[in-house]
Amino acid sequence: MPGDKPSTGSYLLLISLESKKKIKIGSLGTFEFQPGIYCYVGSGMNNLDKRVERHLSDDKKKHWHIDYFLEEAEVVATVKFKTKEDMECELSRAVSDISEGTPVEGFGSSDCGCGAHFYILEFN
Numbered sequence: 001m002p003g004d005k006p007s008t009g010s011y012l013l014l015i016s017l018e019s020k021k022k023i024k025i026g027s028l029g030t031f032e033f034q035p036g037i038y039c040y041v042g043s044g045m046n047n048l049d050k051r052v053e054r055h056l057s058d059d060k061k062k063h064w065h066i067d068y069f070l071e072e073a074e075v076v077a078t079v080k081f082k083t084k085e086d087m088e089c090e091l092s093r094a095v096s097d098i099s100e101g102t103p104v105e106g107f108g109s110s111d112c113g114c115g116a117h118f119y120i121l122e123f124n
Ligand SMILES: [Zn+2]
Pocket: 088, 089, 092, 109, 112, 113, 114, 117
């Protein structure tokens, strides 16, 4: 509807990596990733839909850690949580609890105190 503000909130990207790969994650360095299902936690407090769409686009400058990973891996599902408050870090802690851990300390969490916002959920 006209005049509607863009939605805000947090999201999960579920990402599949088909085979073992070495990937350079910007300034964090190069890491070897095992095949499996990964989960990235982010937020879009200006425009949630646009932020998630950006992750799905191939045509972008690499800016975030996840941009480097997504060059080699495929987003298989996105989940949006529309909230006024930024729940990104809380969501990240919840995902952390049910994950197999984070493959790279500091991945996606440059702007907060979390260990990471990126986890492996399941090894293939
Ligand atoms: Zn955080």
